[in-house]
Amino acid sequence: MIRPVRALAGRALRNASRRPQFFVPMLVFPSLLLAANTGGFSRTTQLPGFPKVHGFLDYQLAAAITQSLLLGGVSVGIAVALEIESGFFDRLIASPIPRTSIVFGRLAATFCIALLQVAFFLALGLVFGAEVQGGVGGALLVLLVGAIAGTGFGGIGMSLALRARNASLVQGIFPFAFVILFLSSAFFPMDLLQAPADWVAAYNPLSYIAEGLRNPIIAPVDAGAVLDGLVAALGVTAAMTGLSVFFLRGRLREP
Amino acid sequence: MSASIRVLSAFQRRALNEVLRVPGGAIPGVLAPAIFLIGLSGVFGAAGNLRGYEGDFTAYILPFGMLQGATFTGAATGVNLARDIEQGWFDRLLLAPQRRSLLLLGLVSSAALRATLPATFLLLVGLLLGVSWPGIEALVIAYVLIMGFAAVVACYASLVALHFRTQQAAPLMQIGGFIAILFTTAYAPLTLQSTWLADIARLNPVNKILEGVRQGFVPGTVTWGTTWQALVALAAMGLVLGGLAVRSMRRTGR
């Protein structure tokens, strides 16, 4: 099992590195929005109820990371759907490897890419004046929560692809990723959200993931917030991995 | 002249197919700006309490959403052109005994027309969210600017498509438009922005266009001063990018 997972993960990483445009949606767009949000809404830190932060950029980094990881998940979905459409996926299924390694291999690659995404935004933030209040340990926690969450989002994309088998359909999901993101506390404190966003955000796992990413950046590490984020990320990952395996098995059972 | 108009209308008809005949084809371009409008209002709406917004936060960002729809539409025109190039359809157009500038005009004019779809949808969403009716005069000016901006973005995206000749350049087409509209008074007035963003917004011609679209919504009065500046900015961008795109079209095959 380990060998095919490593081989498939290596393949996915190699393919990603050979297509720089693969990284554009997940790095450039969130960076642009980060810049626009930071430049446009920096005065909102003066609003009553806004937590004390070193700078609005520090607060927004978690939103940018979450957004990037979500878009990474969509990219995984599109890549898998394209493989299904081109017939390459059938080649994998016909190989003498455990079928679940197809899922785990892709998700292992997604974990590695997610680490890079989180590292990118942490570095970007530091370059433009943000500070990680939790220190090196805090940064490592951000990397951990982010990588697991990114893997979970990759699982969402993969399960969509295995179910839909159509890249255009998966691509059409892209706007809805933003719906889920906006209905969370990724961008703004939950207490300051307008109805009904505030109500939905309270139950949205993305809120906990974003808070888990944010806490070590804007404050000394709060174990509760980070643990909530970790649990939410692990929950999404476990659920979506299970769903991907389920849809894969369903596909294989078809006549 | 009438033959040219027939050619243009044929292009319009073909471009409409993307919306009418592809199931869900219009959804991303129309829905995405609406999602952003509702999402940003829900998330950052409290920012409207800061002094400087002169009114409702949703009304402030609605014009940005309308321009965002124009950006999506213009970029999609470039992506479709890249697809046509990859699949050989573009060769067929080049073989027609028509001026290359007419081919480009057909593409960008179809983008301008299609941009009215997301703009209208967004206007309806905004009105449902409580934004005040801007008035016919303001709307006419807004639509002219929105359609013109879609054409400008389509020129830029066509330039990218003609250079790279592949759909893989799609992100580059989209990013150009996004950068143009994001680094403006998209989310906040100059007085509330960080210094660096305010400086860029002041220099960005798209900001003039955005303010021209916005004037009917916030502050609610149309002025000739704001309007002519928006039109001049639009015309200047159109001339530069349109000229470059025509040149690129003519040089295809060299």
Add this chain to the structure above:
Amino acid sequence: MPAIEAVKLEREFKGRIKAVDGVDLAIEAGEVYGFLGPNGAGKTTTVRMLVTLLRPTGGSARVAGYDVASEPDAVRRRIGVALQEAALDPLMTGTELIELQAKLHGIAPEKVTRRGEELIERVGLVEARDRRVGTYSGGMRRRLDLAMALIHEPGVLFLDEPTTGLDPVSRMTLWEEVRRLKHEGTTVFLTTQYLEEADQLADRVGIISDGRLVAEGTPAVLKAQVGQPHLEIALMDGGDRERAVEVLAGFGAPRPPAEGFELAVTVAEGATEIAGIVRALDDANLIVASLELVEPTLDDVFVEKTGRHLEGAGEADEAGGEPGGSA
């Protein structure tokens, strides 16, 4: 004046790759000219220059009396083109595409519908005309592509590998259409990698290899340059071989027989001599068990000129194929 004329036509791509290296052509009006060569030989690049999609980097070309580089619009008005990829919009119906093409060629509105219907009927797409092209088979797309190329009644028609990928029936249909066009006086420039296609359709054939024209002439003349047809004969068991040699000496020069045959004789007039030979052998009480007429092919011409085979040569050349095109 030739309908298509090229003088030392050249196209060099980045990296000093010369896809077309000094091609001369003179194709008369009403002629069907077959342009034959393996993948990567320069066929499509030559066509793209002649139809004004690509600018020559050397030499000159005139089509329908106009220079392709300095008068491209005039050229486009007078030519019809069906390219290697039948590039059609899958969201449009056959009728819509033909009408779009008509508008692009400036055909008067009152004539568009009538002309479109004529062509749809001519290429046998009447029942499919209101269906989206995305539902068409490969053969139907090619026929529609041809109809679009003919919408403005061009005097010169370029067909770039029109039957590649088609089933035999669709191929025959297209061949019939080319013969019909010739009968109507249209000049047809046909690129192909299929020997039989060039043999069947072309008045003259030009063979291109590595960007250069290596042979040109009618199929019969080209083949005669490399040899004459010969007949391989096998007799029934017990047949007198020496007696047979004497009989056959009256028809042509003997030659070594191929494996599985006992005798072989050159037959300058080809198949027309077979009946006489069989009768003569029969008169000498020699019964023929089997016979095979072997004619030189255009591939033999290609081998003679280049040292390699035409058919199958494309696979060997794939690694060094033309940039931006397959031929």
